[in-house]
Amino acid sequence: MTRRVFAAVLIAVVTPVALADDPSPPGVFFEDQVEGLLLDRCVDCHMTDAAEGGLDLSTAAAVLRGSDSGSVVTAGDPEKSLLYEVVHSGEMPPDGPELDEETVSHIEAWIASGAKFRDPPPTAGPAVDGHDVIPILLLRCAACHGAELQRGGLDLRTLASLRRGGDGGPVAVSGASNESPMIERVEQELCPPQGQLLKYFVERPSSTEVATLRRWIDAGMPDAEDSERGDRPDAGAADADADADSPDADSSGPSHWAFRPLPRDVPIPTADANLKGNGEGVRDGEGVRDGEGVRGDGGQRDGEPHPVDAFIGRKLRERGLTFSPPASRSELIRRVHFDLVGLPPTADELERWESDPGDDWYERMVDALLASPRYGERWGRYWLDVAGYADSEGGQSADTVRPFAWKYRDYVVRSFNEDKPWDRFLHEQLAGDELAEFRDPDQVTESVVDNLIGTGFLRMTVDETGSRTMNFVPERLGLISDVLGVVSSGVMGVTMECARCHSHKYDPISQSDYFRFKAIFQGVFDEHDWMSWKQRRLDVASPEMAARRESNNRVIESQMKDLRSHRTSLVRSWQDRYYDREWGKLDESIQEEITVARKAREGRRTLRQDKLVRRFDTEIRPTEEVLVERHPELGEELRGLDGRIAALEERLEPEPTIRAAWDRGRPSPTYVLIRGEYDRPGRPVDPGIPAALSAGESPFRVEPPWPGAESSGRRLAFARWLTSPDHPLTARVLVNRVWGDHFGRGIVKTLDNFGAMGAEPTHPELLDWLARDFVDGGWSLKSLHRTMLLSRTYRQSSVRTPEADEVDPENELLGRMRLRRLDAEAVRDSLIALAGRLDPRAGGPPSPIVAREDGLIMEQPSHRGTYRRSLYLQLRRTEMPTLLTVFDYPEMQPNCSDRAVSTVSTQSLVLVNNARVHQWAGDFADRVWRQIPGDDAEGDGEEGDGEEADRQRLRLVYRMAFSRSPRPDELDAGAESLQRLGDLWRAAGRDAEDASREALVTFCHTVLNSAEFLYVD
């Protein structure tokens, strides 16, 4: 509001019309009659010390500033001026006599004639330079006079282009803001044009901003002090003021452990008798073969303990503890299966590994699982949490579905399965567009496409900027902040979010660091040159890919078309058969009535018409639904056709659209935003990395990715810096995540925070050793898994002992493994796997979900009656599958670094009562029944046979659901339960065979509800 005062007053000053048409009568200047009046009658209340309503009328400048509720003087328009209004109406002054008419008319005249001053109050502040002006121009003008549009031939992104002016000549006259057309247009509200504010998501400049523009012009349009763009060296050192409050600002090297470079060499503790072959680790030869040379062992020495065990063992010894005995073979089989592929071993797999006679069965099992395509589905999912994967844009209202996000999901799964080196994986996700040219179709290959899909990592956060109202600069900055948060906490383990508004309290991250970090991404996410999610997509494919898609889809689409028309005519032929027979039987009058009724709109029909239409739709020309119900054979035929159509649809190659992030080669300069507020620009900054992290040997250096590249190369420089071999954070953070996922808790408990507020590592040397081994071994994730999984530490039993609990109740020292509940995906996927309904299809568009009226959300089965793994369901933020959310599938806001594990009754309710879960239990029972069919029910009536069949079934149920054989007492109790359940079902009216089957369903359903199914030792 207040901004208008200045604007309006100044308009009056520069509007020649007002002055020419209405030559000022004497006494229209503030000083002549208004000032004295105000001092006389108003300042008792409206004075600096006790300004009523925030209004100070004691000086000219204060009058212009207005009150809390805005301006009180609108130059040229007394009717719109609060000052005039309150005296005119007699509301003011509240005490003493009203002002006489003449006095009021002075005020009116003063305002009407432009509210002028003989001695205009200074609007001046400190000296201005170009950096005060550029952010204003970017914020308010660049939408029409910038990269995308140059209305009137004018580009206002730089001072040089401003000075050049537009088609109509210069827009600013140095030293004379009053004569500068741009000021005039802004003040007259011609620019930005009223009708286009919402179209271009621009708001008018504030009066302060206009005043700044004026001062800059009046001051002779000085240059920006530094160069506008980033050829300064890394600005880290140049921001002493902002960094002063950061703990590590003294640059004596990082004091915090995680900011020190990863050491070159991490000595492994020497073995001692406690660790070397005291038999504890190799009990009954169950594959616990410490010391065997396995790749991923990080140069393990013969006869020496596994390096992981050397570190863990040393700490245990220091506290007077030892490793727990090894887990049993079946426990290990179950543990590693869930851990690596997220599914229980099948009965066959269990059998195979249990009976494998080789000494190296365990290593081979680990290798087999790492080679399984299911591995990428399991471990890719962890990374999707970090990225904040979702199939919708999110936001308060629409939560529009993201049609192509799944390509990024598949890319992640693929990358894990291929064991893509982690450094390469990060390069693609952070700067895939800068790895190879994609703009030239001739250079596009599948790997170029993959690079671009990888950049989807930067596009996973909530994006509301496709909305009509949520695409202003603050919303864009919110999105950018989320992206920076995901990158910094997810990849670097550093929380930068706080530094958006102020220098970090604890970590050496200054506000300039934050904005330097932001500048790295400015070429992609430029709040002044924005693309909403609707525009931010690329159609890129290699010529071969395009040709393949074209030929493949042409054939399939034509087959689909044929099948669809066949389907339509099939239904129609049945309908015609009815119609031909029935229609003629009706009286002509009825026929006519029906014809009329059918034309009437639903809801507008009379009761009789309704009845007639219903009759027509059921008896005379039945609808498809009616026909299907009446003629099962037609239903079957249609289902067959639908299945064929769906099967064809699955084979369609998707459109080449990629939800990518790419540099458009024209980043706006980046300014620190004071307190993170979009309209409070501070100093300009260049792209750079946090000063506290710049101690390593690999500097952050921005270069064009290739000669003549359109891209700035900023993100590529960042990605390369991140993956330098001694980077303090990247490898540590990653190996810690992997450790956390294998062991249930990270060496640093706070997976996404390695800063001062994060937890201390329980085993810092182990962390460094793992990270060093990982980097030196070529950033191979699969090797890392093996290093961890082949350790004795991993192969321990999870059973607690009072002695160890006494010393280490939270198992920080890892004297045992941890009992863990299955996560959301593993619960659901296991249910489906046991039901034999797991759809093996990998990748592709997500499976649709359906929301029931009460809010329950489940997926639709495929045309084959199968269900896909949980990561392939449509994960729409506002409609997450219930089964996943109750088991702690996280809300991605914007991502999730570490899932919570809750134990609440809503989980029990869904497993006990949900129809789908019950149906899967039935399918599970059917599979068991098919393998061990029948019993004595129709036979000779001997109890024994039936019980033997029951026992065999029980054995299978236990092996499938719990990955172990039942103990004898469990078999006895289970057989008794089955018999009892059978009796109860018989008592409920089922025949013998049916009762036995139902008993098995009930048993299986109960097993799926049991703790043993939900937990892994």
Added chain:
Amino acid sequence: MHPTPTRRSFFSSLSKGLCGAALAELFTRDGLIGGGNADAATSGRHDLKPKPPHHPPRATSVIHLFMNGGPSQMDLFDPKPALDRYAGKTYPGNVEKIGNVATTQIGDVMPSPFKFARHGESGTWVSDALPHTAEIVDDLCFLHSQWTDHPNHDNALYKIHSGRLFMGHPSLGSWVTYGLGSECEDLPAYVVLDDPLGLPKNGVRNWTSGYLPPVYQGTRFRTVGAPVLNLTPEYEQPETIGSAAKELLERLDQTHRERRPNEGELDARIESYALAARMQLTAGDVLDLSNENRSTLDAYGVGDPVTDSYGRRCLLARRLVERGVRFVQIFLEDQPWDNHSNLEGTLKSACQRTDQPVAALIADLKRRGMLDSTLVVWGGEFGRTPTSQKVGNEYTGRDHNMQAFTSWLAGGGVKPGFAYGKTDELGHEVVENPISVPDFHATLLHAVGLDAHDLSFNRNGLEDRLTGVEKPRVVKEIFA
């Protein structure tokens, strides 16, 4: 849709899967649920069985209306005429102590855009931002002198919920349920009604059980659609089968549990099944707001788009407490009280969403005679500064202020129409009767019959407490 059984319909129709089993559960409270805190320490078992309080309680239930973001005390409850006097001037005290940012960014003293007046017989000051709350001030007890240790949301939220600045510590609700167990066998002891618009800052960690066994964590009820999904079986199954299945499950879980000593997690699992079974009996009834009459719904603002969501949750809170739920917490999404800019507009909007439902809740509890036994707590994680930030003429909000903030309590034996503690003339610092967060927690625990020192948990060989090492002060002066 599946009709939810009432107790009566349950007895008349025993064909509801687990319900039959639930009956058995109700009548035979066997070894599944047993042992108080003392036993728990040795057996590693934890449960929700009612436990004796340390001293006679004033209240048996708590409703925590959590106002995330840091509501501004000087715009709601703690009028500061001096703000007008100093308006537009530099803060007269030590500027260094203001806010949570570098001192160069502190603006001038900012008067409240709201008008204060005295209300009720107690003549309590409330601003016109809260017209409904103004009508119930005679039932409220204001704490004007709270302070906390951190000016950032994350840490201050952890502090106010768990007594520590960092994550991983049990929340107040978890401590209360740990200390007292539950008097309600068929609903969770600790229910969280979060905002359907989204989670508050810090998300589900606000109601974590931390290092306490997970049986004490808050259970979220959905606040759109059915509050609890899958409350009844969606398939046909004779009741006899349901009971047999329940017994079988108990046996399987017991066998599993016995071979894994000291796993509190497994106890929680078992308990969650037992509770699920019991919830089937009554939860449907409790959660169905259509049992309320129109005037009650109107009073809470149900149906009005502005107040509907919060009103429903307040009403649900009353119904839950009525059934004996120990601790109910209501959250708002993100941080609506974090009024850094446009305070007039954003604070007003937060008020409009909550004011009427909150006042209706107090009035309703009182009318039903429940206010004596229910402690209602209204407040956020910190307060706000008397200053704004000066940027041209634009700056219109207040910064975080950890040095003073106001909460209020109602019911649970606190003095109605009472105000405790004072802040300085600008409302920036406490000058009389300061209440630290541990003091606040100790006071709330005191109201429900728990002693902050005696309520401890052995962790890593150390006794850990909600209120930390130093002995907190129970603000006894506020109790009637």
